[in-house]
Amino acid sequence: IYLNRVKLIKNTSQNVGLDHVHCLVGDSAEQHFHQKFDKILIDAPCSGLGVLRRRSDLRWKKTPEDIANLTETQYLLLQKAAVSLKSGGELVYSTCSIDLEENDQVIKHFLENYANFKLVNASERIPGSWVDEKGFIRTFPHLHDVDGSFAALFRKQ
Numbered sequence: 001i002y003l004n005r006v007k008l009i010k011n012t013s014q015n016v017g018l019d020h021v022h023c024l025v026g027d028s029a030e031q032h033f034h035q036k037f038d039k040i041l042i043d044a045p046c047s048g049l050g051v052l053r054r055r056s057d058l059r060w061k062k063t064p065e066d067i068a069n070l071t072e073t074q075y076l077l078l079q080k081a082a083v084s085l086k087s088g089g090e091l092v093y094s095t096c097s098i099d100l101e102e103n104d105q106v107i108k109h110f111l112e113n114y115a116n117f118k119l120v121n122a123s124e125r126i127p128g129s130w131v132d133e134k135g136f137i138r139t140f141p142h143l144h145d146v147d148g149s150f151a152a153l154f155r156k157q
Contacts, residue, residue, distance in 0.1 A: 046095035050148025
């Protein structure tokens with residue numbers, strides 16, 4: 001929903017040779033897309049608990065109710081993406097949180113309700129040291145010297 005973030009995605013995509021990336025600005029929780037996509041990236045709104053070393057103020061601003069509201073929005077975004085993705089397409093769900101409720105539980109709920117989506121082990125795409133035993137990307141400041149984050153890759157059958 002933020003134009004500056006879309007510009008960052010476009011610039012990064014072009015810098016790595018992906019000139020065919022098409023970005024849309026808008027709140028996908030509120031919109032219905034009339035086209036199907038080959039790939040979708042959900043940069044989900046989250047608690048930001050993975051960036052506490054840079055934003056220590058967050059620890060005092062988040063409540064359990066905030067997390068519950070965020071997980072509802074995160075699941076809604078996955079639902080919207082599920083219907084907007086072509087068969088054989090890939091979906092990445094990403095947060096800057098290390099919270100299991102925002103990550104593992106949202107993914108578990110999604111997979112229970114969308115049997116036509118299969119989890120792809122992220123080690124097929126990135127270094128194995130960032131991939132956990134479930135095939136999710138998980139980074140931690142004390143292990144990887146980057147912000148804490150989470151990502152899951154799915155393929156639609």
